[in-house]
Amino acid sequence: MHLFKKILIVPVLVLICCCSCTDDRPYTIKDLDENMIDLKAYQENMGDELKAGRLQDAVWLLDGMDSVLHEVSRKFDEHRKLKEPFSYYYKDRLKKPIRLIRTGINDKDTTVAMKGYRLLVKNCNSCHIDLDINKTVKY
Numbered sequence: 001m002h003l004f005k006k007i008l009i010v011p012v013l014v015l016i017c018c019c020s021c022t023d024d025r026p027y028t029i030k031d032l033d034e035n036m037i038d039l040k041a042y043q044e045n046m047g048d049e050l051k052a053g054r055l056q057d058a059v060w061l062l063d064g065m066d067s068v069l070h071e072v073s074r075k076f077d078e079h080r081k082l083k084e085p086f087s088y089y090y091k092d093r094l095k096k097p098i099r100l101i102r103t104g105i106n107d108k109d110t111t112v113a114m115k116g117y118r119l120l121v122k123n124c125n126s127c128h129i130d131l132d133i134n135k136t137v138k139y
Contacts, residue, residue: 051114
């Protein structure tokens, strides 16, 4: 009987371990347009802080924006306007400017951060044009 309990416990433990290792965080419940409104707020306020040279005030806005972008990448693998999953656009057009902004902030180099910001705005707008989205990201 003791051996039977051990044999039964092993598969149960394996099942519990496997279930707890999955990424079962809930996705955002907002639609893509609602997420883009959030991104607009982060992006425009971050731009204001970067332009004013307040790099430390811009960093939390960059983190918030990047967090929303990661959630959008997780959730929107397809959408009526998207030709590719959103994660493709993140990697192709947003990753480099975000990295450049972060480098500028970390190095306390406003010029580098602003270069990344201008590239971010340019790439957002080019994506909107490519996907026929009638929205313009402001610089």
